[in-house]
Amino acid sequence: MNVTTRTVSRAEVTFAARQDSEGRFFIGLILTNNGRPAAGDRLFTFDLVPELTPAKLETLVEVLNQCITHLGMATPDPEDAEGERE
Numbered sequence: 121m122n123v124t125t126r127t128v129s130r131a132e133v134t135f136a137a138r139q140d141s142e143g144r145f146f147i148g149l150i151l152t153n154n155g156r157p158a159a160g161d162r163l164f165t166f167d168l169v170p171e172l173t174p175a176k177l178e179t180l181v182e183v184l185n186q187c188i189t190h191l192g193m194a195t196p197d198p199e200d201a202e203g204e205r206e
Contacts, residue, residue, distance in 0.1 A: 130192045131158070135184040137177050138165075145177050147184070149191070 132152040139145050149164040150157055168177065 130190045133188060133191045135181050135188070136163075137174075137181045144168075144170075145172065145174065147177070147181060151191070 132155075134150050134152050134155075136148045136150060137145060138148045145168055147166040147168065149166065151159040151163070172180075
């Protein structure tokens with residue numbers, strides 16, 4: 121998909137390994153501002169395959185934090201947006 125601009129808005133992010141009340145692990149994407157949580161107690165979550173070990177989860181979170189700094193939102197080219205509706 122082509123976009124009209126690189127990003128319309130950007131937010132700093134960090135990732136964290138979390139565990140829900142039933143013991144399932146997940147990754148939380150936390151919006152930050154100058155390294156501090158910016159969305160209160162809300163976060164985006166990524167469900168994981170059950171086979172992912174805690175060690176691999178920690179490695180994945182570490183790599184995500186090394187490689188991803190911001191979450192952006194872009195506007196698709198009008199031609200691409202029309203094609204998705206068909």
